[in-house]
Amino acid sequence: MSATPDPARAAGLAPQGEDQVRQTQERFQLAARATQDVLWDWDLLRGDIIWAGTTRPYFGVAPEDVVLLPGDQHQNWADRVHPDDLASTEAASRAAIQGGAQSWEQEYRFRRVDGSYAHILERALLARDAEGHAIRVVGAMQDITHRREAEAITTRLAAIVASSSDAIVGKSIDGIVTSWNAAAERIFGYSEREMVGQSIFVLIPEELHDAESDLLQRLSRGERVDFPDTVRIRKDGTRIDIADTVSPIWDSSGKVVGASSIKRDITERKRAEAELARREERYRALVMATSSIVWTADPEGRFDTPQTSWEKYTGQPWHEQKGFGWLSAIHADDREAVLRSWSRARDEREIWDSRGRLWSQEHQGHRHFVARAAPVQRPDGTVREWIGTLTDTEDRWLAEERIRQSDRMETVGRLAGGIAHEANNQMTVILGAAEFLARAVRDDAPRVDIEHIRRAARRTAAITQQLLAFSRRQVLQPQMVDLNSVITTLEPILQRALGEMSQVKLRLADDLGQVKADPGQLDQVLLNLTLNARDAMPEGGTLTIETVDVEVDQAPVTIKGVDPIEPGHYAALIVTDTGVGMERQTLEHIFEPFFTTKGVGEGTGLGLATVYGIVKQSGGFVSVYSEPGQGSSFRIYLPLAGAGRQAERAAAPTVSGGGTETILVAEDEPAVRAIVARSLRESGYTVIEARDGRHALELAQRAPSPPDLILADVVMPGMGGKQLAAALATRWSGIPVLFISGYAGVDAVRRGLMDEGGEFLQKPLEPEPLVTKVRQILDARARERKFGS
Numbered sequence: 001m002s003a004t005p006d007p008a009r010a011a012g013l014a015p016q017g018e019d020q021v022r023q024t025q026e027r028f029q030l031a032a033r034a035t036q037d038v039l040w041d042w043d044l045l046r047g048d049i050i051w052a053g054t055t056r057p058y059f060g061v062a063p064e065d066v067v068l069l070p071g072d073q074h075q076n077w078a079d080r081v082h083p084d085d086l087a088s089t090e091a092a093s094r095a096a097i098q099g100g101a102q103s104w105e106q107e108y109r110f111r112r113v114d115g116s117y118a119h120i121l122e123r124a125l126l127a128r129d130a131e132g133h134a135i136r137v138v139g140a141m142q143d144i145t146h147r148r149e150a151e152a153i154t155t156r157l158a159a160i161v162a163s164s165s166d167a168i169v170g171k172s173i174d175g176i177v178t179s180w181n182a183a184a185e186r187i188f189g190y191s192e193r194e195m196v197g198q199s200i201f202v203l204i205p206e207e208l209h210d211a212e213s214d215l216l217q218r219l220s221r222g223e224r225v226d227f228p229d230t231v232r233i234r235k236d237g238t239r240i241d242i243a244d245t246v247s248p249i250w251d252s253s254g255k256v257v258g259a260s261s262i263k264r265d266i267t268e269r270k271r272a273e274a275e276l277a278r279r280e281e282r283y284r285a286l287v288m289a290t291s292s293i294v295w296t297a298d299p300e301g302r303f304d305t306p307q308t309s310w311e312k313y314t315g316q317p318w319h320e321q322k323g324f325g326w327l328s329a330i331h332a333d334d335r336e337a338v339l340r341s342w343s344r345a346r347d348e349r350e351i352w353d354s355r356g357r358l359w360s361q362e363h364q365g366h367r368h369f370v371a372r373a374a375p376v377q378r379p380d381g382t383v384r385e386w387i388g389t390l391t392d393t394e395d396r397w398l399a400e401e402r403i404r405q406s407d408r409m410e411t412v413g414r415l416a417g418g419i420a421h422e423a424n425n426q427m428t429v430i431l432g433a434a435e436f437l438a439r440a441v442r443d444d445a446p447r448v449d450i451e452h453i454r455r456a457a458r459r460t461a462a463i464t465q466q467l468l469a470f471s472r473r474q475v476l477q478p479q480m481v482d483l484n485s486v487i488t489t490l491e492p493i494l495q496r497a498l499g500e501m502s503q504v505k506l507r508l509a510d511d512l513g514q515v516k517a518d519p520g521q522l523d524q525v526l527l528n529l530t531l532n533a534r535d536a537m538p539e540g541g542t543l544t545i546e547t548v549d550v551e552v553d554q555a556p557v558t559i560k561g562v563d564p565i566e567p568g569h570y571a572a573l574i575v576t577d578t579g580v581g582m583e584r585q586t587l588e589h590i591f592e593p594f595f596t597t598k599g600v601g602e603g604t605g606l607g608l609a610t611v612y613g614i615v616k617q618s619g620g621f622v623s624v625y626s627e628p629g630q631g632s633s634f635r636i637y638l639p640l641a642g643a644g645r646q647a648e649r650a651a652a653p654t655v656s657g658g659g660t661e662t663i664l665v666a667e668d669e670p671a672v673r674a675i676v677a678r679s680l681r682e683s684g685y686t687v688i689e690a691r692d693g694r695h696a697l698e699l700a701q702r703a704p705s706p707p708d709l710i711l712a713d714v715v716m717p718g719m720g721g722k723q724l725a726a727a728l729a730t731r732w733s734g735i736p737v738l739f740i741s742g743y744a745g746v747d748a749v750r751r752g753l754m755d756e757g758g759e760f761l762q763k764p765l766e767p768e769p770l771v772t773k774v775r776q777i778l779d780a781r782a783r784e785r786k787f788g789s
Contacts, residue, residue, distance in 0.1 A: 028052050029063065034311065038141040044097070044134055049073045060113045082109035082117055093124070097134045102126055110141070119145045167242075167263040170249075173220050173256060175200045175212070187242075187265050189235030203232045205239065219248045219259045229266065241267045293390040297373075299383040301342055313392075315361030331357035331366045338371075349375050349383060358390065367394035423460060424742035425669050427764030430457040432675030435767045461764050478516045478618070480641060483547055483571050484508045486522050494530045494543075501540030502533075509547045513640040515571050521614045528607040529575045529634055536579025536632065546574040550637065565621040570637040577633075582626040590624065611636075658771070661708035661778055662686040666696035666724055667740070668716040672763070676711065676740075679767035680774065693719025697727050706732035709778060714741040714753040722754050736781050738774065740765065 032039040032053030041050040051059075051066040058080060059066050069076050081089055085108035096104035103125045109117040124139035167187045170179035177200055180192040188195075188203060195202075204212050208231065215225050227244035234240060246261040293313050298304045303326055306318040314321075314329040321329070330338055334356030345352035352373040357366035373388025434453045441447055487506060495504045526545070533543045550572040552565055582590070591612040611634075615622050619639050626632035663685050667673035670691070677687045688707060690696030693716050700707065710728065712721030719727075725737040739754050742763045754760065761773050 032063070034317075035140065035142075035308075037143075040139050040141070042137040042139070044136060047073075049077075057112050058110060058118075080111040082111070085109050089122075096124070097126065097137070100128075100132060107144070118143045119148045165264075167265075169200070169261050169263060170258060171200050171261070172258050173216065175216055178258060184263070187234075187240070187263065188232070194235075205231055205233060215246060216259075219246060220256055222248050222250075222256055224248065229270075232263070240265055241270050292392075295373075295388055295390065297386045297388070299346075299375075299385065301346060301386065310390075313361065313390075314359050316359075329359045331359075333357075345373070346383075349377070349381075352386070352388065355393075358392075360392070363394075367392055368397040369393055422742060424763035425672050427457050427461045428766075429671040429675055431461075431764050431766045432679060436678065457764070478518050480514045481517050481519050481522065482512075483515055483522070483573060483638070484512055486519055487526065487545055487547070487573075490523055490526055494526060494545075497527060497530050498534050498543055499540075502537055503542050504530075505542055505544045507544060507546040509549055512547050512549055512571055513569075515618075515638040516641040517618045517620075517638060518614075521618070525573075525611050525614050525636065526575070528611050532607055533575070533577035533579060533632075536577055536581075541578035541631075543578075544574075544576045546572075546576070548572040548574065549640070552637070565623065565637055569640045570620075571640050573636040573638065575634045575636075576631060578631045581628045581630045581632055583628050587624060587626060591622070658683045658685075659775060659778060660684050660686070662688065662705075663709045663711055663774065664688045664690065664696055664700055664707040666690040666693055666710070666712040666716065666721065668692045668713060672713075672765075675767075676765065676770065679765075679770050680711075682767075683771045685774070692716040693721065693724040696724055700728055701731070706735055708735075708781075709774060710735055710737045711774070712737065712739060714739050720753055734781075736777050738777055 028039065028041060028050065029052045035053065037053050038055055038058065039052040041052075043049075049067070051063040053063060055061065055063045055066055059069065059076070061069065066076070067073060078086060078090070089106060089108045092106050093104055095101075103123070105121070105123045107119065107121050110120045111117055121142045121144045122139060123142075124137050126134050127136040127138075129135050165183055167184035168179070168181045169177060169184055171177050177195045177198050180190070180195045184195070185191055190198075190202075201209060201212060211230075215227075218225055225246045227242075227246070230242060230244055231239050232242050232244075243264045243266050244261055246259050248256045249258040249260055251257045293307075293309045295303070295307045295310050296305065302323045303310075303321050307321060307326075310321055310326065310329075311317060316326065316329050319325075327335055327339065338354050338356050341354045342352055352371070354371045356369060356371075358369045359365075360367045369390050370393050371388060371390040373386045375383040376385050376387060378384050431454060434450050434457065438447060438450045438454075441450065487508065491504060491506065498504055530543060533541075537543075548571075550570045552567050552570060590608050592609065612622055615636050615638070621637045623635045623637075624632060625635075663680055665673060665677055665680070665687055667676060668691060673689055673691070677689050680687050688696075688699055688703070690699055693712065696710075696712065697719065706728075710721075710725060712724050714721045721737070721739050725735075728735060736759065738759045738761060740761050740763060741753070759773075759777055761770065
């Protein structure tokens with residue numbers, strides 16, 4: 001723990017707020033008490049050191065009072081390090097700080113208040129700034145004295161075990177060998193004849209002769225001497241590691257006349273210990289590196305020792321987690337299944353696999369997990385303990401949930417496309433026939449019935465459009481839009497939709513950038529959210545509509561099943577009501593099609609699904625926050641396309657629908673073809689009707705001149721609209737084509753039925769919009785010819 005802080009960098013450090021500092025220190029102290037270690041947090045910029053944990057045995061004061069000790073904080077630490085360890089200890093920490101390391105680990109002796117020295121294992125982690133300078137070090141001092149003593153005791157116990165496989169050697173008080181067993185012959189290579197009468201120093205390396213002489217002196221005084229780990233030399237000159245236990249031999253008068261030694265070859269044991277130590281270190285590193293909770297339990301599944309990683313994740317202290325207390329951290333709805341699977345694994349002594357939700361202290365909520373444990377068995381087959389892991393899979397679960405949500409949307413989208421194709425064909429006939437009847441009938445009573453037919457058909461078409469909006473298959477007409485202008489223009493309509501008992505308030509940002517979106521669909525989004533707010537405020541309330549310029553630098557938390565917001569620059573549309581609010585279970589489903597909390601017949605369940613689809617198809621994101629009794633706030637993020645308020649929404653040019661040109665109509669549905677042809681004829685156009693693509697090609701090839709416009713369904717038996725247009729282009733290039741279909745335009749492009757960007761009109765078709773679209777295309781073609789485009 002040694003470095004010199006940089007005063008210049010220290011001067012630029014902004015002080016933390018008192019509350020934040022206090023809360024950080026409290027967590028630091030709690031962590032230290034939980035580990036029973038001494039923790040320190042060293043600010044290299046300021047030179048301050050914060051202490052926590054069991055400081056009294058070493059400094060004689062509580063953690064918060066260490067800084068009050070006289071003298072420099074670092075010097076107070078250095079004065080307590082054993083003089084033989086101080087230089088190497090400081091050198092190691094200094095090298096780590098200055099050398100760019102991320103951590104260090106070292107052992108040294110540290111003086112206690114009573115004067116004794118503790119063996120300390122110190123681990124430290126460094127924090128560095130963007131330039132790589134060390135700015136902070138957090139470390140832990142762990143007292144491993146008992147571990148070191150236990151290791152020494154274990155080694156001595158192993159050394160004194162005597163067995164027939166060990167070398168048993170007798171010798172006189174001056175070191176002459178008097179007995180030599182077969183094991184000694186095997187271990188050292190000398191026969192009994194060669195060694196009896198020989199000096200024991202033959203087996204001892206020269207550098208250990210003094211130690212052996214000292215041993216003989218101690219034996220003469222009646223002492224028993226153990227060498228748990230020493231070196232001896234075999235006959236072939238190789239050195240072996242042995243454990244030597246030497247005991248004095250007394251005669252009947254009590255005089256020491258010799259010694260007996262048990263020498264065990266521990267060469268292989270030392271190799272095994274080194275390998276075991278290596279494996280234990282690897283296991284320890286693996287546990288430290290994994291993000292999973294690693295835990296152990298007794299044969300019945302009870303926590304019988306404190307589980308540090310469990311406490312760190314769940315916040316459960318030992319007195320709460322011990323025994324089966326760990327179950328209380330499992331979500332109440334999952335406990336029975338978890339316990340049932342555990343009981344089965346315990347009874348069968350097999351691998352335990354389980355999943356559920358576990359309380360997370362960090363996230364203050366339950367998160368999905370996957371658990372796995374294996375039984376550790378004794379030689380007799382009984383279970384000694386269980387060792388397991390528990391992995392947080394919340395992020396993966398959310399990703400899978402979003403995929404499932406996407407699959408549901410795709411399924412509904414395919415269903416919507418099929419419905420649209422059939423329903424929109426029939427609505428074209430109904431709406432067209434109703435229009436022609438309305439033109440022909442003058443009496444009021446029949447006209448009322450005709451209007452009922454129209455309304456019903458349009459409502460059916462609108463429901464189909466909502467399905468297409470949700471599944472993102474509707475045809476959008478994006479343009480540069482001033483979001484504030486859209487809101488202010490629509491405000492009177494929103495107020496009427498909200499009702500007299502409620503009020504709309506606008507809070508629009510100045511100089512809000514433009515977005516690229518379909519203004520009509522933005523109107524639909526605002527109207528749907530307003531109607532949703534109206535239903536949530538039956539007693540009246542306030543609907544606040546805000547716009548904000550937002551820079552998202554990281555994705556905020558969103559509800560399950562909704563994509564997180566990607567970083568970027570957005571115009572945020574925030575719609576907040578003061579209604580009844582929603583609980584989390586409802587929030588998780590509000591954007592799903594046909595989900596509604598209303599009674600039967602009171603809603604289609606497509607309003608918010610439509611909002612979701614329009615926003616996603618426009619490249620935006622939706623999030624929502626709500627609590628019961630606290631209202632709801634919907635946030636819509638639309639990517640900004642440009643800065644500053646510019647042009648208002650452009651008004652569509654007024655186009656006269658009539659004309660005298662010739663139009664080739666190819667439609668395989670007779671009723672639809674009849675409606676389309678009649679609509680065009682009554683507007684002055686000459687119409688050539690074809691029952692499909694091949695028929696249209698035959699009629700066009702027999703015609704003396706090319707048609708002025710081809711109006712074709714994209715899907716027809718034999719030859720669709722795209723193939724028809726391509727075939728006619730080989731004879732007459734440049735003929736404009738208007739495609740029509742019961743499918744959405746997006747679907748038609750995806751299926752390869754038409755090229756992206758082609759002129760398209762989605763069914764159901766009404767006479768007036770159809771004729772207007774035809775006129776627009778013909779006029780655009782005329783302008784191209786005039787200006788030579």
